[in-house]
Amino acid sequence: MTEWYGMVPEFGQLALIFALLVAVLQVVVPLVGVQTRREWLMAYARPLATAQAMFLLISLFILAYCFVVDDFSVAYVASNSNTQLPVPYKISAVWGAHEGSLLLWVTLLGCWGMAVSVFSKSLPLDMVARVLAIMGLVCVGFILFTLHTSNPFTRNLPSIPPEGADLNPLLQDFGLIVHPPTLYMGYVGLSVAFSFALAALMGGRLDAAWARWSRPWTTAAWIFLTIGIALGSWWAYYELGWGGWWFWDPVENASLMPWLVATALLHSLAVTEKRGLFKSWTVLLAIFAFSLSLLGTFLVRSGVLTSVHAFASDPDRGVFILALLGICIGGSLLMYALKAPTVSSVGRYEWVSRESFLLLNNLLLLVAAFAILLGTLYPLIIDFAGLGKISVGASWFNTMFVPISVVLAVVIGPGSMARWKADEIKRLGSSTVAAMIAAVVIGIATPLLVNGEMNWKVLLGMGVSVWLIAATLVDVWKKARGKLNRIPQLGLSYQGMVLAHIGVAVTIIGVTMVANYSQEKAARMAPGDVVMLDNYRFEFVDAGHIEGPNFISDAARFRVYDGDKEIALLTPEKRRYNASGQIMTEAAIDVTLLRDVYVSMGEALDNGAWGMRLQVKPFMRWVWLGAIFMAIGGLLAMADKRYRARVTRSRSAQEAAA
Amino acid sequence: MKPQRKKRLTLILFLVAGVGIAVGLLMYSLSQNINLFITPTQMADGEAPVGRTIRAGGLVVVGSVERDSESLGAKFKVTDGNAEVTIVYDGILPDLFREGQGIVAMGQLNTDGVFVASEVLAKHDENYMPPEVQDALEKAHVDGKQSLEAARY
Numbered sequence: 001m002t003e004w005y006g007m008v009p010e011f012g013q014l015a016l017i018f019a020l021l022v023a024v025l026q027v028v029v030p031l032v033g034v035q036t037r038r039e040w041l042m043a044y045a046r047p048l049a050t051a052q053a054m055f056l057l058i059s060l061f062i063l064a065y066c067f068v069v070d071d072f073s074v075a076y077v078a079s080n081s082n083t084q085l086p087v088p089y090k091i092s093a094v095w096g097a098h099e100g101s102l103l104l105w106v107t108l109l110g111c112w113g114m115a116v117s118v119f120s121k122s123l124p125l126d127m128v129a130r131v132l133a134i135m136g137l138v139c140v141g142f143i144l145f146t147l148h149t150s151n152p153f154t155r156n157l158p159s160i161p162p163e164g165a166d167l168n169p170l171l172q173d174f175g176l177i178v179h180p181p182t183l184y185m186g187y188v189g190l191s192v193a194f195s196f197a198l199a200a201l202m203g204g205r206l207d208a209a210w211a212r213w214s215r216p217w218t219t220a221a222w223i224f225l226t227i228g229i230a231l232g233s234w235w236a237y238y239e240l241g242w243g244g245w246w247f248w249d250p251v252e253n254a255s256l257m258p259w260l261v262a263t264a265l266l267h268s269l270a271v272t273e274k275r276g277l278f279k280s281w282t283v284l285l286a287i288f289a290f291s292l293s294l295l296g297t298f299l300v301r302s303g304v305l306t307s308v309h310a311f312a313s314d315p316d317r318g319v320f321i322l323a324l325l326g327i328c329i330g331g332s333l334l335m336y337a338l339k340a341p342t343v344s345s346v347g348r349y350e351w352v353s354r355e356s357f358l359l360l361n362n363l364l365l366l367v368a369a370f371a372i373l374l375g376t377l378y379p380l381i382i383d384f385a386g387l388g389k390i391s392v393g394a395s396w397f398n399t400m401f402v403p404i405s406v407v408l409a410v411v412i413g414p415g416s417m418a419r420w421k422a423d424e425i426k427r428l429g430s431s432t433v434a435a436m437i438a439a440v441v442i443g444i445a446t447p448l449l450v451n452g453e454m455n456w457k458v459l460l461g462m463g464v465s466v467w468l469i470a471a472t473l474v475d476v477w478k479k480a481r482g483k484l485n486r487i488p489q490l491g492l493s494y495q496g497m498v499l500a501h502i503g504v505a506v507t508i509i510g511v512t513m514v515a516n517y518s519q520e521k522a523a524r525m526a527p528g529d530v531v532m533l534d535n536y537r538f539e540f541v542d543a544g545h546i547e548g549p550n551f552i553s554d555a556a557r558f559r560v561y562d563g564d565k566e567i568a569l570l571t572p573e574k575r576r577y578n579a580s581g582q583i584m585t586e587a588a589i590d591v592t593l594l595r596d597v598y599v600s601m602g603e604a605l606d607n608g609a610w611g612m613r614l615q616v617k618p619f620m621r622w623v624w625l626g627a628i629f630m631a632i633g634g635l636l637a638m639a640d641k642r643y644r645a646r647v648t649r650s651r652s653a654q655e656a657a658a
Numbered sequence: 659m660k661p662q663r664k665k666r667l668t669l670i671l672f673l674v675a676g677v678g679i680a681v682g683l684l685m686y687s688l689s690q691n692i693n694l695f696i697t698p699t700q701m702a703d704g705e706a707p708v709g710r711t712i713r714a715g716g717l718v719v720v721g722s723v724e725r726d727s728e729s730l731g732a733k734f735k736v737t738d739g740n741a742e743v744t745i746v747y748d749g750i751l752p753d754l755f756r757e758g759q760g761i762v763a764m765g766q767l768n769t770d771g772v773f774v775a776s777e778v779l780a781k782h783d784e785n786y787m788p789p790e791v792q793d794a795l796e797k798a799h800v801d802g803k804q805s806l807e808a809a810r811y
């Protein structure tokens with residue numbers, strides 16, 4: 001191991017240490033520059049942010065390299081990879097466990113910093129300096145954490161294992177390649193909104209311009225969060241073999257809470273940008289959103305969820321993150337307390353106005369986030385107090401979350417058509433009569449058409465969705481003054497909003513249908529057996545073996561008939577992974593826009609029979625389709641002229657100066 | 659009072675009232691919806707509520723798993739090293755369900771002292787021990803009535 005290439009992991013660690021040093025400089029130099037009003041010092045913020053991101057990327061690539069070449073002398077590689085593991089999974093194994101996912105987390109944070117340094121040409125230099133210094137500070141904390149408690153480059157010396165322990169089979173999947181990086185991009189991206197808010201507080205620059213700078217960044221992070229959550233749900237749906245797509249698991253809640261607050265933040269930023277109101281509220285939301293990201297990281301990474309006792313007996317990691325969390329939240333709230341009273345919002349608005357609707361939106365989203373927070377932390381608190389082991393059931397989260405979502409869906413439509421400052425209930429009412437009628441009719445018709453039975457939950461879910469879509473379209477029609485060809489002129493920002501709001505309705509339709517009309521049957525089936533479910537006939541044709549690259553599976557073949565027509569040949573599998581001997585269920589799903597047919601294998605019973613789980617899930621895809629609409633809506637809003645116009649203008653100004 | 663200030667005050671009152679009601683409702687419904695974990699020892703001592711949804715768990719006793727030959731029905735015992743409880747379940751057991759493994763089941767205790775499970779959970783990791791089960795084993799172990807190893811084999 002004296003050759004230079006034997007030292008590759010050390011280079012990775014070295015790059016991480018350099019990144020830490022650069023991050024420290026990134027905090028100190030620009031802030032000194034701001035304090036002493038020396039522009040040349042502030043100007044260091046950008047190159048330092050870039051350098052930091054580069055070092056982090058080098059470090060991450062080196063870890064990936066160690067995985068690809070099976071360097072089992074690195075403890076993290078040895079416990080999360082294996083020579084048989086296909087290369088794409090070796091790379092995704094980088095973020096398959098604690099240490100690597102933290103490295104990914106800080107690397108993405110560095111990349112966001114670099115992105116800010118590149119796309120901030122229109123920003124005043126002191127603002128850039130402050131924003132990047134704050135981001136640098138967050139980076140310092142997390143690189144320290146990684147190096148101190150969770151170093152992914154720690155060696156297994158002197159006895160190098162000949163073979164690795166393998167990546168958890170659950171994670172050997174396309175979903176794991178894309179889900180964590182996307183979600184982390186969202187989590188970490190909220191640090192930009194947070195840094196902008198604190199920088200604006202520090203500099204006393206809480207104005208419309210600040211909101212305009214902050215908005216596209218917040219939207220970007222929100223898009224990643226939206227897609228990340230949807231990917232996670234989709235992955236759990238097909239990979240866990242139960243057909244569930246949301247479990248109110250603490251890890252899921254950890255991602256939903258920042259999303260809810262980030263959504264509130266987006267809307268509050270709109271008010272701050274357009275009307276100069278809600279300034280200190282917006283700042284507070286930015287702080288909350290990022291704090292919840294950190295809290296999520298703490299919950300997932302400290303081991304506190306597995307057991308409070310595990311956390312107490314190996315407190316290193318947990319205490320460190322808790323300290324980071326405390327410093328971050330405490331520090332930012334302290335600054336808020338000191339600086340916010342000097343911020344004044346001028347301007348008035350009436351009870352019925354867009355401002356009021358957006359305020360209501362914010363309240364509802366925050367209450368939802370708070371309820372989820374309470375439900376997530378409650379068992380931990382009870383356990384910590386020694387009062388017993390409890391769990392909060394999914395039903396509780398549903399009773400909390402569903403009514404709030406319904407109210408929210410009801411106010412989105414009128415909210416987005418209401419005028420700033422003041423509007424009239426009468427005007428809003430008369431514009432939405434048609435939408436109201438459509439909502440009631442379709443709401444009542446849907447359950448009757450499905451199975452002839454009235455179902456008030458379906459009525460409500462379909463009703464509010466149709467209401468939302470119809471009211472939104474009415475507004476589009478009015479703004480385009482009844483001419484289709486005027487719609488493209490309405491502005492990307494507005495079109496994005498429309499699309500995102502329709503996305504909300506699409507998701508609600510999906511959730512309503514799948515929650516109320518899913519059919520499921522667990523059956524004992526031998527080859528040749530036939531089971532009817534809904535209108536579908538499931539025929540278990542035969543069972544066989546499939547050999548994969550690093551697993552062997554029992555597979556079953558199913559023919560699915562709709563009436564007499566064969567619609568799908570499905571091959572669910574039960575895999576046994578060679579390295580770990582772990583068993584995994586691989587569901588087989590036939591997908592259309594209107595329903596999913598889902599088959600997964602249970603255990604082998606005697607006489608060649610198997611336990612089989614058969615499901616028909618109407619409108620399943622709509623749940624995620626809505627998220628895609630929301631994300632595209634976000635992209636459109638980000639691409640709006642008014643963010644780009646400033647960049648080009650200032651660029652031409654720079655060119656003129658040069 | 660200035661109109662601006664009056665409006666702000668109404669808003670704050672509205673907020674405080676809203677948050678208060680919300681928290682109250684949240685806490686109330688939370689207390690109605692928690693699922694308590696009951697150890698086999700507690701069940702044997704009659705401390706478990708009958709007919710209420712609770713969670714039970716322990717190590718699956720070796721040799722106790724019986725399958726119905728016609729349906730998916732399964733019957734098995736779990737132990738915390740001190741007491742055993744019989745669980746019946748009709749459905750697909752998780753991939754990692756096996757004898758000696760720690761599991762948690764959600765369901766209700768019937769009047770015969772049999773736990774009727776509506777859901778059986780075992781995590782996707784062979785070395786994973788549900789924290790509740792770990793805790794139950796430790797408690798039973800501390801009581802010193804029977805050793806942990808004896809429970810496993």
